[in-house]
Amino acid sequence: MPAIVAIDLGGTSTRAAFFANAEPPAQAQHKLPTPSERGADAVLNRIAQAIEAVLPPNTRPDRIGVGAPGPLDPYRGVVLDTPNVAGMVNMPLRDRIAEQFGCPVALGNDANLAALGELRYGAGRGAKDLLYLNIGTGIGGGVIVDGHLLLGKRGLASELGHMQVQPSGERCGCGQVGHLEAIANGPAIARAARQRLLSGEPSSLSRLPGSPDSVTTNDIGRAALQGDPLASSVLEEAGGAIGRHLASLVHAFDPEVIVLGGGVSLIGPLFFEPIERAMRMHVMHPAYLDGLRLVAAELGDEAGLIGAMILAREL
Amino acid sequence: MPAIVAIDLGGTSTRAAFFANAEPPAQAQHKLPTPSERGADAVLNRIAQAIEAVLPPNTRPDRIGVGAPGPLDPYRGVVLDTPNVAGMVNMPLRDRIAEQFGCPVALGNDANLAALGELRYGAGRGAKDLLYLNIGTGIGGGVIVDGHLLLGKRGLASELGHMQVQPSGERCGCGQVGHLEAIANGPAIARAARQRLLSGEPSSLSRLPGSPDSVTTNDIGRAALQGDPLASSVLEEAGGAIGRHLASLVHAFDPEVIVLGGGVSLIGPLFFEPIERAMRMHVMHPAYLDGLRLVAAELGDEAGLIGAMILAREL
Numbered sequence: 168m169p170a171i172v173a174i175d176l177g178g179t180s181t182r183a184a185f186f187a188n189a190e191p192p193a194q195a196q197h198k199l200p201t202p203s204e205r206g207a208d209a210v211l212n213r214i215a216q217a218i219e220a221v222l223p224p225n226t227r228p229d230r231i232g233v234g235a236p237g238p239l240d241p242y243r244g245v246v247l248d249t250p251n252v253a254g255m256v257n258m259p260l261r262d263r264i265a266e267q268f269g270c271p272v273a274l275g276n277d278a279n280l281a282a283l284g285e286l287r288y289g290a291g292r293g294a295k296d297l298l299y300l301n302i303g304t305g306i307g308g309g310v311i312v313d314g315h316l317l318l319g320k321r322g323l324a325s326e327l328g329h330m331q332v333q334p335s336g337e338r339c340g341c342g343q344v345g346h347l348e349a350i351a352n353g354p355a356i357a358r359a360a361r362q363r364l365l366s367g368e369p370s371s372l373s374r375l376p377g378s379p380d381s382v383t384t385n386d387i388g389r390a391a392l393q394g395d396p397l398a399s400s401v402l403e404e405a406g407g408a409i410g411r412h413l414a415s416l417v418h419a420f421d422p423e424v425i426v427l428g429g430g431v432s433l434i435g436p437l438f439f440e441p442i443e444r445a446m447r448m449h450v451m452h453p454a455y456l457d458g459l460r461l462v463a464a465e466l467g468d469e470a471g472l473i474g475a476m477i478l479a480r481e482l
Numbered sequence: 483m484p485a486i487v488a489i490d491l492g493g494t495s496t497r498a499a500f501f502a503n504a505e506p507p508a509q510a511q512h513k514l515p516t517p518s519e520r521g522a523d524a525v526l527n528r529i530a531q532a533i534e535a536v537l538p539p540n541t542r543p544d545r546i547g548v549g550a551p552g553p554l555d556p557y558r559g560v561v562l563d564t565p566n567v568a569g570m571v572n573m574p575l576r577d578r579i580a581e582q583f584g585c586p587v588a589l590g591n592d593a594n595l596a597a598l599g600e601l602r603y604g605a606g607r608g609a610k611d612l613l614y615l616n617i618g619t620g621i622g623g624g625v626i627v628d629g630h631l632l633l634g635k636r637g638l639a640s641e642l643g644h645m646q647v648q649p650s651g652e653r654c655g656c657g658q659v660g661h662l663e664a665i666a667n668g669p670a671i672a673r674a675a676r677q678r679l680l681s682g683e684p685s686s687l688s689r690l691p692g693s694p695d696s697v698t699t700n701d702i703g704r705a706a707l708q709g710d711p712l713a714s715s716v717l718e719e720a721g722g723a724i725g726r727h728l729a730s731l732v733h734a735f736d737p738e739v740i741v742l743g744g745g746v747s748l749i750g751p752l753f754f755e756p757i758e759r760a761m762r763m764h765v766m767h768p769a770y771l772d773g774l775r776l777v778a779a780e781l782g783d784e785a786g787l788i789g790a791m792i793l794a795r796e797l
Contacts, residue, residue: 319736415645421634
């Protein structure tokens with residue numbers, strides 16, 4: 168099997184992992200800050216530095232797999248636009264890395280690759296039809312149809328968080344309005360709690376240092392666990408929105424398993440329960456629920472790296 | 483090539499077509515009323531009657547393809563539930579027809595099969611990633627991913643009209659709330675016009691006999707063509723809802739072509755224009771629009787029959 172380096176390029180960190188035999192676990196991992204404000208060339212140099220950092224002495228990679236935030240063109244290996252990285256527009260990331268390392272390189276959307284990782288080595292093992300939702304600062308998605316990543320004509324598919332669920336909703340980071348991401352991502356959940364604290368609603372959250380401005384989704388999860396009604400209600404509302412959208416996605420994709428990952432999903436059962444309840448309530452026919460599983464991601468932060476490794480392996 | 487009979491089972495009509503060489507055009511077509519209120523066996527007999535009616539003398543079909551309203555299980559050939567046909571619950575339609583005619587039979591969802599028909603012989607020729615929306619009494623959907631029908635784990639996928647686009651919206655025929663179908667199908671468009679007529683808004687529609695109770699989407703289309711502001715505005719609103727949902731679906735599926743069919747789509751440009759405008763306005767990145775085509779279905783009523791023929795051909 169080929170020796171593969173996987174890269175997970177994020178707005179704040181660039182992570183690399185070395186897979187000597189194209190299988191997890193990784194033999195080495197390294198994490199460096201992404202110099203987002205210094206532009207595309209600085210980011211490319213940082214990626215190269217991360218790759219070198221995980222390679223054993225006297226070893227060259229046979230292949231490199233790279234996950235990056237969208238929108239990107241996985242067919243041509245081009246990052247179209249990365250809002251978080253200055254100057255990363257129409258950047259032929261795949262070919263630039265391939266030239267530098269002299270080996271084949273594959274590029275994919277980070278949430279898509281996390282879906283692929285969970286499918287092969289995580290919570291979706293054995294499934295052929297899978298939906299993956301990464302609920303964090305954004306809401307990313309990945310769809311597996313009959314064992315294959317759904318990419319679409321231009322490789323831009325599976326953006327399940329950027330679908331309008333409330334025409335009069337909040338403005339999304341992408342510029343559109345009422346997307347699931349704008350209503351139920353981490354910042355939206357924290358904002359909902361802060362607004363209710365500011366309006367004087369009683370909650371243990373108001374006793375936290377820096378409250379309400381510094382209240383995080385972690386704080387909300389912990390407070391809900393201790394029975395705080397405001398925290399529970401905020402999770403119930405965001406979970407309800409996610410669950411209703413999942414019901415719509417179930418009608419569109421009829422998956423076998425839905426995997427929820429990302430930082431906010433770590434809140435656990437108090438977040439999953441309202442999601443699953445709303446999903447089940449809004450599915451239009453019980454046949455859709457026959458064997459349908461809603462499960463937590465198992466690979467955590469490594470899903471994207473493992474997915475990038477799989478992408479490179481299957482080149 | 484095999485001689486194929488295709489069946490399109492609807493709530494009001496049962497249609498059959500004979501394709502001597504598994505290619506359109508059909509050599510014979512026949513249409514009979516569906517005895518929906520008389521139960522599953524009467525419907526089965528009617529299907530058999532329709533099949534016999536299109537077969538040339540001394541000819542038996544090599545294969546039969548059947549399209550029926552969902553939800554149904556195309557893998558096992560079972561109609562799970564047909565709200566419009568009394569007693570058609572968990573009916574093994576495929577095997578019942580196969581026993582009677584002694585040949586292989588394939589069963590598929592009617593909107594899925596129309597998508598397949600448009601893909602191979604209609605407005606989607608040459609595409610590999612296609613969305614089809616049938617806008618009529620309901621809003622049915624079909625999705626082609628990389629040349630294949632998206633069926634999902636249980637064969638229930640592609641219900642693009644049954645996705646929630648407005649949590650506080652109207653109740654849908656399926657029992658859920660705020661689905662696109664409930665907001666933008668034919669009856670919803672006619673209802674919106676009637677309500678505005680009842681509230682006294684001036685319109686040429688008020689001069690039609692039986693207005694406002696009997697106003698149809700055809701009337702609305704004709705009035706809009708003559709410049710009637712109420713009719714135009716009703717189409718603009720429904721078209722806007724469809725276009726916004728199409729933007730979401732573009733983010734999810736990244737198709738090459740979107741085909742709109744069904745009775746309401748026959749209104750034409752005055753309906754397509756607001757749909758396309760809203761879709762383009764709500765797509766989050768211009769890359770999605772690169773080469774994306776929104777087109778009218780070309781096969782009309784025959785799309786489902788042709789799709790059923792294709793399904794049987796590819797058995």
